Amino acid sequence: MSISSTFHKWGSPRWFYQFSGRLLPWLAFLSMLLLVGGAIWGLAFVPPDYKQGNSFRIIYIHVPASAVAMGAYMTMAIAGAIHLIWRMKLAAVVMKSIAPIGAALTFLALLTGAVWGKPTWGTWWVWDARITSVLILFFLYLGVIALHQAFENRDAAAKACAVLAIVGAVNIPIIYWSVDWWYSLHQPASISFTGQSTIHSSMLRPLMATLAGMYLFFGWMLLLFTRAEILDRERNTRWVQNIVCGE
Amino acid sequence: MATTGLEIKQLFSDRDDRVLFSELSFQLNAGELIQVAGPNGSGKTTLLRILAGLSSYYQGEVLWQGKSLRRQRHDYLQQLLYIGHGAGIKAVLSPLENLRWSCAVRGIRKNDANIFSALEKVGLLGFEEQPCFSLSAGQQRRVNLARLFCIPSKLWILDEPFTAIDLAGVAEIEQWLSDFVSEGGAVLLTTHHRLSFSQDFSVVDLGAMHYG
Amino acid sequence: MATTGLEIKQLFSDRDDRVLFSELSFQLNAGELIQVAGPNGSGKTTLLRILAGLSSYYQGEVLWQGKSLRRQRHDYLQQLLYIGHGAGIKAVLSPLENLRWSCAVRGIRKNDANIFSALEKVGLLGFEEQPCFSLSAGQQRRVNLARLFCIPSKLWILDEPFTAIDLAGVAEIEQWLSDFVSEGGAVLLTTHHRLSFSQDFSVVDLGAMHYG
Amino acid sequence: MADPGLISLVYAVLRRDVVASLRRGNEWSNPLVFFVMVCSLFPLGIGPQADRLAELAPGILWVVALLASLLASDSVFRGDFDDASLEQMLLSPQPLYPQVLAKTLAHWLMTGLPLSLLSPLLGGLLHLPVEGMLPLMASLILGTCALSFVGAIGAALTVGLRKGGLLLSLIVLPLYVPVLIFGSSAVKTAIEGGVYLPQLAMLGVFFLVATALAPLAISGALRISLDQ
Amino acid sequence: MADPGLISLVYAVLRRDVVASLRRGNEWSNPLVFFVMVCSLFPLGIGPQADRLAELAPGILWVVALLASLLASDSVFRGDFDDASLEQMLLSPQPLYPQVLAKTLAHWLMTGLPLSLLSPLLGGLLHLPVEGMLPLMASLILGTCALSFVGAIGAALTVGLRKGGLLLSLIVLPLYVPVLIFGSSAVKTAIEGGVYLPQLAMLGVFFLVATALAPLAISGALRISLDQ
């Protein structure tokens, strides 16, 4: 079948709603299992890092939150592009749903990072390249959310946010690279990421678990937000009214 | 079926779940004038913006010379002149400068003579160098209407062109419309005035408001 | 000589050396309606803003109940209701909220019942909780006109109240004016519509534009 | 002063402005975000060294808060002018003073106050020592309120002009200077372990004087702006 | 590209905008005044020590220039939207790209350029060493042009909204970061006696890319903003 007809099927809110309904329990179960299991494993069973002591256990949420937060922005931009190019309504819904989730995860990454910084670096905040970039990523998310809220018209809001998300996505690599370059100019000798080499494989396994769990959690939330938004948008259709009022 | 004008087929538009119009179909050919009527809030402005290509929130088809609008935007724009609610003029620039820019944007160059004669027609000779903010409501509207005479086009879409225009002015504008139509132009307009128009014209009534 | 209304004596105003009106004198008493007429740019808006006390660029005298306006601003404002070109409503607030504020600013408290009946009169029942930005041009104008019914006053000064109002609406408003006048109110308004007004009314014609 | 009519007038105006601002959302969140973003631009321009940033933090935080307040104050009367609500206020038989007071207070509640409450977070970002946090917040609360009133005078003067925007800065910034000096000095003194109460007291005086007198100037300015 | 029709179109649009902006006066003078005033606030907030100011000057000058450009960019399309000229642009049979390019260039000519030319004066005020003056001006010329184009994207997205103002900052500021980094770094490197050409080259690249690509995004954004 042609691309457009596949898109048509995937883009149909009704089809998506029903399909995602079947996926939902699995996502919820798996993500909770991996997140909770990985966390317990990481908190209680893994030996501490020889340099950082027990504070390193924050890694099991810090790293997954950071990674997913980054990936989410790109996903949002891609959804925006799909919406603009193929005029697929579902993509707009997905894009709108990602923004608050991504912002929350970015905030979590910032928060856990800051808390981790106190015992390791002796300060809550450092204008380190990676940290600065995440902060800017957070601003980018806030921009998309604020722009969406500012519009009264939903379709115009979606298109405008798509443009912004794409422009932002084009800029992210440039921002990262320039912040990195900036930091390397100023880098004080005392502070640096200790480097991946120190991670022992026994520490790595729970990390893999929570990382996968966080991705699944993101997927779960995405479906929940998207489905609520679909209901809202399609509220005048018979199928939605049947679902809600059970006829 | 080579129709030479604007053809609207099964047009549907809604706002916040209230249907403004649905299954709206009509045709506007060269040499015709159509008045879109309806009470406040019935969707006249919405319809005109759709037909001008400014709004894309509609279902149904709009054809220009037999082809869909979305396919031949450029050709259509070449022949369309839309004057909306807004004044479309910079307050600090004079009528002359404003019209010069209006022409340039349409790709029309070097026609000050035209502009002067247009300003004369709308009764603004003597005001052509005065900044527009110091003109009255009706005079500003007239500057905007002067575009009818500087920009050659085949289809005029006018949203309440008589707003703020005095009685003598209204009669004049009706005469212009009449002249344009008899030269083979097509006009689509809304107004709450009772049109006194020499030729025949049809009325598309958007009727009362529907709640959906 | 205790006149009960508005008395204008030898009023003069100019804009950029162009005299708009000079030696303008007329009188508006309770139970009378005066239409200020004149072509675009003749100074109608300017005159109305002077009489509402919004503009002070004039020479001559304006008396309210025999005393100069400048002396008794407060008393005058208590009895005046001015509706100008502007909409006077916040776009994000609903008609209800807007009118509530309008009343509060005038010192009128707790009259939601009044406001509802006013909204019903102007045909906006069902829209009272919708934000005003989503109303059409005419509907927004109607919200503004609803103030005529929530704010007790003796003198209405209305600048083109029929702008953007549909035909049925115009007839209704004329009826309101008529009722108000027969109850002893005084009305001063401008409009380019031909007024069809049941009582007698006078016209103050600012005439053609003078170049000076 | 305790006239129930006036109080209910103040309340009605305050309420309408706060509701409108909350409903628009942007109006109160934007100055906040602006504050956060611009504060985090400075390290990028100056360099990330913590000790140097800590030294500059009071100055930067105060200047940026002042800018945020300044930019926000453009909108105190802009909307009301555009939709001719101002005309209604002027034509009301009620006195203008309480109306203007209420409008300006509403504006501060939606801009200056949230900004002041958030400032310790930004202090953290700029490595402001902990001793500075409380004086930072206190000085900002008093200071931004004074700034709002002074800014409203400028806003009232420029509201009738096409494109007020930056013209406002020009008029108002010089008047902001005393507040800036005492505000940043309070924080600096606190960091250095000094007594910062005198500075706070000065800010309190500014605040009281501005609240009492500015509405008079604003009323006059509004009348002038509308009479054109 | 060398179509005489297009060139005359660009010229007409550029001319109209420049004339309108000159006639209004505020539009070009305000960013300038803002730049001057805010730069002179910093000594008040931070303290007057010359050596410390000199160290901070590149960062401060660049951040403030960036803010001035940001605030000015709100007005690129605002006026044209309000008076419905934008409608006319969109309904023109001519392509939008050159019109948008011309408008943005006109805007930069009236804001970024004068600001860059004035910057050495402010450098003097903040005790910027003489070696930094030329790179400051050069980097600002290239940088503000890139900023104008990026800012115009945000302006186009928000022009249809009541109260754009600070929302624009929120959207656009993160995108300004690379320009800020390379701009201030060029000046700093120059002061320290280093080679600052690479940074200027980077700014040049930003400038070219922004000029070429931004008008596309702007055109799309304008269409969206008008279609509501």
Place this chain on the structure above:
Amino acid sequence: MYFDNFAALIAMDGHGGYVWFSYGATVTILGILVIVAGQRRKQAERQIRSIVRRKKTSSFDSK
């Protein structure tokens, strides 16, 4: 378990505060996400119900 007892697990050699705060914040933020998602759904359902109700009553009216 790596730790000798529960108290040691809580204390984590003095780093407990940081670690447990982080995990607490995580639970809070992820929990808020879940709750917000649920609220959005409820809000949508509420609106749909009112639409259906309005439709029913208006169809009775017209009859």
